[in-house]
Amino acid sequence: MKKITKSIDLEYHSFMSTQKPMGGARPGAGRKPRVAGAPATQSVSIKLSEEQKAKLHQLGGAPWVRDKIDKAKVPTPKE
Structure with missing residues (x-):
């Protein structure tokens, strides 16, 4: 079972390391x-x-x- 988990972990980390990072400054943002x-x-x-x-x-x-x-008129305060 550990072997399968390690394989999945390695595949996940390999996939994540090739992805562009999320967030950060981008042209035209803001x-x-x-x-x-x-x-x-x-x-x-x-x-x-x-x-x-x-x-x-x-x-x-x-x-x-x-x-x-x-367009509304402001009411005058009554004394």
Whole structure:
């Protein structure tokens, strides 16, 4: 039994030593640089029901939300 295990181990190690390593720096990898002059953005997370998520997608997703926020008037505080 040890002989079979050794044979399998040797085959596995031989196979693994011929493979290219995983990970590491690769050309074109990583986040792309921001376009010069474009405003910085931040990620925001909200919780929605499945129905709300579907409706948001139909309405236009994140661009639709950004447009609504830009067009909304900020309420003035009551004294």
